[in-house]
Amino acid sequence: MDRWVALLRGVNVGGAKVAMADLRRLVTGLGHDDVRTYLQSGNVVFGSTVRDADALARGIERAIADELGLTVPVLVRSGRELAAVAGGNPYADREDDPTRLLVVFLATAPGRSAVDALAVPGGENLAFTVAGREVFLHYPDGGYGRSKFTNNHLEKKLGVVATTRNWRSVRALAEMSTS
Secondary structure: EEEEEEOOOOOOOOOOOOOOHHHHHHHHHHEEEEEEEEEOOOOEEEEEOOOOHHHHHHHHHHHHHHHOOOOOOOEEEEEHHHHHHOOOOOOOHHHHOOOHHHEEEOOOOHHHHHHHOOOOOOOOOOOOEEEEEEEEEEEEOHHHHHHOOHHHHHHHHHHHOOOEEHHHHHHHHHHHOOO
16 A cells, blocks of 8 residues: 545635545545545545556545535645655755745646746745756745745646645655655
8 A cells, every 4th residue: 555645726725625524534435544634734645555646636636526515626646756855855955944945746747848937036036946746945035925936826837736835744744654
């Protein structure tokens, strides 16, 4: 059985309201084991014999739609993939404050031309690295909440569904998915 992490986009942060108890029940009802949630923002760690991340995401999306009447994009990473993300942040050694580091998880890898065209909005101090299906962000002065370089901005510029997690959440989910 493999460990997986499902990341729901826009849940309980101004978007769809989903109780974590309901989310655990839905994911368990799909036949997955050891289902645990992290925080209230739509993070689910679980074990499954299913080995297809897209099938897992579609199943969770469908269960949320059928049982809660909500359309919520779900991105799924294996525990190994999340461990690689947690171990591969190019900014982790530059920053002690985990609130200044974020990871944007993308549904699919963006096209090269979209990545090449991506630029930091004028007047903003941040660094980013696109690596496959993730975008690592570093806000050395803080300010993700005031930035224009947000999840919505990246979705529009890269043309893919995305969901963002802060560095503390990424590390916690990586740990949960390997234990």
